Amino acid sequence: MPAALAVRDLAKRYGAVTALGGVDLEVVEGELVGLLGPNGAGKSTLVKIACGLVRQTAGTAEICGAPAGSTAARARIGYLAELFRFPGWMSADEVLVLHQRLSGSSGGERERTDLLELVALREARGRRVEEMSKGMQQRLGVAQALVGTPRLLLLDEPTSALDPVGRRTVRTLLEELRARGISVLLNSHLLSEIELVCDHVVILLGGKVVAAGTPDELSRPRGIELETDRGTRMVEGTREDVPRVVADAVAAGELVYGARTRQSTLEDVYLEAVGGETS
Amino acid sequence: MIVGYVLREALRRRVFAVVLLLTAVFLVLFWVANHYVHGELRTLQVPQDVPVDARTFASAFLGGLALFATMFLGVVLAVFLTLGAVRGDAERGLLQPLVVRPVGRSTFLVARFLGAVAVTAPYVIVVDLAAVVITGLTMHWWPDRIATPAVEVACAVAIVTALALLGSIFLSSTANGIAIFMLFGAGLVAGLLGTIGHVIGSTAIRHASTVAAYLTPFEALYQDALRQLTSSTTGLTGFLLQLGPFGGAYVHGWPVRLWAAAFFVLVGVTALLAFRRRDL
Numbered sequence A: 001m002p003a004a005l006a007v008r009d010l011a012k013r014y015g016a017v018t019a020l021g022g023v024d025l026e027v028v029e030g031e032l033v034g035l036l037g038p039n040g041a042g043k044s045t046l047v048k049i050a051c052g053l054v055r056q057t058a059g060t061a062e063i064c065g066a067p068a069g070s071t072a073a074r075a076r077i078g079y080l081a082e083l084f085r086f087p088g089w090m091s092a093d094e095v096l097v098l099h100q101r102l103s104g105s106s107g108g109e110r111e112r113t114d115l116l117e118l119v120a121l122r123e124a125r126g127r128r129v130e131e132m133s134k135g136m137q138q139r140l141g142v143a144q145a146l147v148g149t150p151r152l153l154l155l156d157e158p159t160s161a162l163d164p165v166g167r168r169t170v171r172t173l174l175e176e177l178r179a180r181g182i183s184v185l186l187n188s189h190l191l192s193e194i195e196l197v198c199d200h201v202v203i204l205l206g207g208k209v210v211a212a213g214t215p216d217e218l219s220r221p222r223g224i225e226l227e228t229d230r231g232t233r234m235v236e237g238t239r240e241d242v243p244r245v246v247a248d249a250v251a252a253g254e255l256v257y258g259a260r261t262r263q264s265t266l267e268d269v270y271l272e273a274v275g276g277e278t279s
Numbered sequence B: 001m002i003v004g005y006v007l008r009e010a011l012r013r014r015v016f017a018v019v020l021l022l023t024a025v026f027l028v029l030f031w032v033a034n035h036y037v038h039g040e041l042r043t044l045q046v047p048q049d050v051p052v053d054a055r056t057f058a059s060a061f062l063g064g065l066a067l068f069a070t071m072f073l074g075v076v077l078a079v080f081l082t083l084g085a086v087r088g089d090a091e092r093g094l095l096q097p098l099v100v101r102p103v104g105r106s107t108f109l110v111a112r113f114l115g116a117v118a119v120t121a122p123y124v125i126v127v128d129l130a131a132v133v134i135t136g137l138t139m140h141w142w143p144d145r146i147a148t149p150a151v152e153v154a155c156a157v158a159i160v161t162a163l164a165l166l167g168s169i170f171l172s173s174t175a176n177g178i179a180i181f182m183l184f185g186a187g188l189v190a191g192l193l194g195t196i197g198h199v200i201g202s203t204a205i206r207h208a209s210t211v212a213a214y215l216t217p218f219e220a221l222y223q224d225a226l227r228q229l230t231s232s233t234t235g236l237t238g239f240l241l242q243l244g245p246f247g248g249a250y251v252h253g254w255p256v257r258l259w260a261a262a263f264f265v266l267v268g269v270t271a272l273l274a275f276r277r278r279d280l
Ligand SMILES: Nc1ncnc2c1ncn2[C@@H]1O[C@H](COP(=O)(O)OP(=O)(O)OP(=O)(O)O)[C@@H](O)[C@H]1O
Pocket: A014, A017, A018, A019, A037, A038, A039, A040, A041, A042, A043, A044, A045, A046, A082
């Protein structure tokens, strides 16, 4: 079975600007991949190519084996843009009806109810978009992306306008989707969010992949934090080294109050990978 | 289905209310104008070179005026319905959720066009017929052809609609609106040039006018529609010149209509191709 999304050597130039400079990336069936990177790294560009909004300059992008942008590819994706808007005069329900028709979904009333339930908008079903808060619109956007049960969900910063509870709702939703075997490519600046839900993390910088792996692979052990009467300091080593480090400290006449191994967080990995860069 | 969406969207726009109001104002003023002209028919001076009676002359002139006003209002409506169809809507984020769906971009653009025409064509035809009825009842004069001019003006408006959609792929809403109205203005200049050319007897200017009219086929169709008003009245070349407020019917006949159709197809195909390649 082909990957939900397979990107090979993908490049995109906007005039003189190189947005993507040869990116390889794969999202397999039922996998949740997080795409990280500073502003202008090319995350949105990659997602836009995958859903056929933008044409690549070189390389290939395939959705379940079909070239990105083709009708077959578009029939398999759900997309939530970074900047999107629904017509203000439509109700939440009407937005979903429109997208059901556009995607040829036969889910009907039942599907709409389920989706609104999933994003906690059940009560707002008849409310017009212009009367919704930005966060409610964003949750409606997530529901819209799920219309027609896509195989691959492309979410470009889906939680940027959400409050902590809304973020939690979306996170739970993403886990639920993974359980149903739907693949997700998630763009976000919220490292903790990515760390919590993603199976795989890819960090882009200047249109190139600078780090990739599972959150565990990426967050390597960083050392041992030793707390004594002379203060707290970091000592190199892993869990196996803790007894020796403590013994050495005691032998040196220190009073040891605590010793813990420290993992570097995704944030550390990220900052190291992008070298503190933003644009 | 997208047509329905466009229609609903159109009906919610304020421009729709504005155009309806303008239309009402126009029809009332037009009736008042007819009324006064009818009262003064006896004292009306028909130009020397026009071999018809005062009533036919005045009525046909009013008919030309109505045709122009109808086309203008139809163009306003069409431009406002389509000026931001691609780039404008993409900048606002309205377009992306729709075009990533499997329906495809061409279907989307065609639906936008049909949605706009579904509003403007009935509008143009109804307003034009209303004006004809007003002149008919007050002046007791009916144009030689009633349906053809109305349909031709509706087609002229459809050409402007296609141009506005094409423009919307490249230009932001404001720039596109300005560009289309300038083009429309260029068409009017073509008509005016024709009048000037005929009055001062300059072949060069008349020639320029014809070229300009062909470059703006909506204007050419309008000129053909003007001629249809008095098509069965023979020997009226001098008279025809006076018809519209922005020039008369200088280009006409099947070449004009065929060229307008070809131009429309050309604009449509260009728009579809350009939209398919456009990054959104
Ligand atoms: N339509 C465009 N025309 C020209 N340049 C563009 C266009 N869209 C994006 N770019 C450029 O391409 C690069 C990548 O942009 P992109 O939007 O993909 O970044 P991003 O990673 O999504 O950033 P952010 O975190 O701010 O959303 C940037 O340098 C941007 O300036």
